[in-house]
Amino acid sequence: MAERMLQFVRLQQQTPEKRSASRRREDFDEIYARFEPAKASEQASRCSQCGVPFCQVHCPLNNNIPDWLKLTAEGRMEEAYEVAAATNTFPEICGRVCPQDRLCEGNCVIEKGFESVTIGSVERFIVDTAWEQGWVKPPTPTRELPYSVGIIGAGPAGLAAAERLRVRGFQVHVYDRYDRVGGLMIYGIPNFKLEKEIVLRRWEQYAAGGIQFHLNVAVGQDVSLAELRARHDAVFIATGVYKARDIDLPGAELRGVVPALDYLTASNRKGLGDAVPEFDGGALDAADREVVVIGGGDTAMDCVRTAVRQGAKSVTCLYRRDRANMPGSMREVHNAEEEGVRFLWLSAPEAFLGGEEVTGVRTVKMHLGLPDATGRQQVAPIEGSHFVEPASLVIKALGFDPEDLPRAFGEPELPVSRWGTLKVHHRTFMTDLPGVFAGGDIVRGASLVVWGIRDGRDAAEQIETYIKSKAQLAQAAE
Template sequence: MAEKMLQFVRLQQRQPDKRDAGARRADWAEVYQPFAQEAAATQASRCSQCGVPFCQVHCPLNNNIPDWLKLTAEGRLEEAYEIAAATNTFPEICGRVCPQDRLCEGNCVIEKGFDSVTIGAVEKYITDTAWEKGWVKPPMPVRERAQSVGIIGAGPAGMAAAERLRTMGYQVTIYDRHDRAGGLMIYGIPNFKLEKDIVQRRQQQYAEGGIVFSMNVAIGQDITLDALRAKHDAVLIATGVYKARDIDNPGGDLPGVVPALDYLIASNRKGLGDSVPEFDSGALDAADKHVVVVGGGDTAMDCVRTAVRQGAASVTCLYRRDKTNMPGSMREVKNAEEEGVRFEWLAGPEAFFGEDKVQGVRAQRMHLGLPDATGRQQVEPIPGALFNLQAELVIKALGFDPEDLPAAFGEPALSVTRWGTLKVDYRTMMTPLPGVFAAGDIVRGASLVVWGIRDGRDAADQIHSFIQARGESPAIAAE
């Protein structure tokens, strides 16, 4: 092992080469070039193979990272893929969109003195190679089971649960109100972070494995939850959270002040070749406009970098805390800065102004005060410190809340928390309705793709236990 591993003492960390910022601004291709085999093996060999792998501990999926790094360093890529895929349903997606700087790489034990191992890039390399070599197979069970499971939502949690249940032999149908599977992976995350064919090939592969996709189906409108419960032995709700948080500022209803998700969905649909009237009219197109994005998370970074590629005249990110306290990935911030985005730290919107459409933002300078009960410093306005920003398009990227699912599904027995997320028994992941489970953001709140995968896989295991405990009984009778 010593010959192949622990090379961090002589080899420097190296991420895959980035494309030039000027070239990136002009297209939607991914930012990072793929690793060559030798570079991936070399970077993997920097792993210290530590006794307590904090990279694995801090990965929501508890991926066996040291194992597949060692196998990559030894050139045993097919085995490395098998190890990666054993715990992760979408390693090729996590390698692209996970904030590794806050998770695995940020907790690497060699980080302080030698810079962390390039875990995410190696994970992407392993899985991209697996797809090229044909090692990635549809989920095929050893034996078929008669019982069926209906899954509401084709996002990360729903797809991960479907794959795991299908591998166990269950008959699985995914219902989604959109026309493509993937949830925010297809409609929320821009191409320069996750190209859409990466997501679409998973849907095709799962269909080949026997998972049925019932698209353009809205539960509560096209089919009732009761009907699903009668049809399937168990139902999983994995709808995600799509309701945009808002701010109550004067002028917030002016044309040109739009929610982030509306903006991103329009851009992604246009990229997929759909007809998007709101984009074609210019309402959701940043071209030649001065754009202000309000927020500091990964969604805000997606918005500013999308606006750059649409040809905005200028792009400014307005965030009420400082750079250190920004919740988004620092790599995304750096990429945005390279691409010409201007950041106004410690500043928040006080009002939006304009006549018949937005023309600017009046912003308030802030400072960080004493910590609150959570330990985070409170944000306090600086009296009289106001300034104006020109803006023909203002994008509100303030996070997402759950929709009112009990009302949408016509099922008041689905109880919710004070945050609007579905209540479940956390040991079983079951809602108060027998046989109806919930997982992902609709339980956790808006979170990362990797947490959705984790929750979906866990829910699949609980559904399996529930069905097996009931034996070969027919589908659930709706109450």
């Protein structure tokens, strides 16, 4: 191992080549090139193979990162893929969209002094190679079981659960209200972070493995939850959270003040070749406009970088805290700055100005105070620091809340928390309704793709245990 690994003392960190900012602004293509095989092996060899791998500890999926780094360094790519896929349903997606700087790479032991291993880029290389070589197979079971599971939502959690259950032989039916599989991976995340073909090929693969998809089906309208419970041995709710958090300010009703998801969905649908009247009519197109994005998370970064590519006259991000307290990935902030986005830290909106259409955002400077009960510093306005930021398009990227699922599903007994998320027994993922499970963002609140995958995989195990236990009890009673 010593010859192959621990090369961080000799080799510097190198990420795959990144396209210049001027070129990136012209299209929605991914911004990073792919590692050459020799370079991937070289960068993987920088891993210290530490006894307590903090990269793995801080990965929500507990991926066996040191193992597949070592295999990559040795050129054993098919084995590296098998190890990566053993714990992660979508390693090629996590390699692209995970905030590695806050998770695995941010906790790499060699980070202090030598810079971390480029874990995300190597992960992407491993799985892209696997797809090219035909190593990625449909989720085909060794034997079929007579039990079926209905899954509501075709996002990361729903798909992860579907794959795990199908491999175990269950008949899996996925219901989604949209016309494509993927949830926010299709309609929320822009192409420059996750090209849609990466998601669509998984859809094709899962369908080939026998997972049945029922699209354009809204539970509560086209079919009730009660019907699904009668149709299937168990139901898994993985709808995600899509209700945009709003901001109650004067002028919020003006034309040109729009929610982030509406804006991103229009852009992604346009890229997929759909007819998008609101984009074509200019309402959700940033071209030649002064754009202001309110928020500091990854969705805000997706919005500012999308606006740049649409040809905005200027793009400004307002965030009420400073850079250090920003919840989004610092890597994304850096990429946005390279592409010309202007950040106004410690700045909060007070009102949207204009007649019928927005023309500006009245803004006040903020200062950080003492930490609150959560440990986060409180913010307060600075008296007399008001100014107006010109804007002809304002995008509100303030996060997402759950929809009212009990009412939407026509199931008033479906339990929810005070935040509107579904209540589950956290060891079993089951709600108070027998046989109805839930996971992903609809339980934990708006979170990361990788946490959705984790919940889907864990819930699948609990669903399998529930169905088989129920079947055994039924057989014993006969």
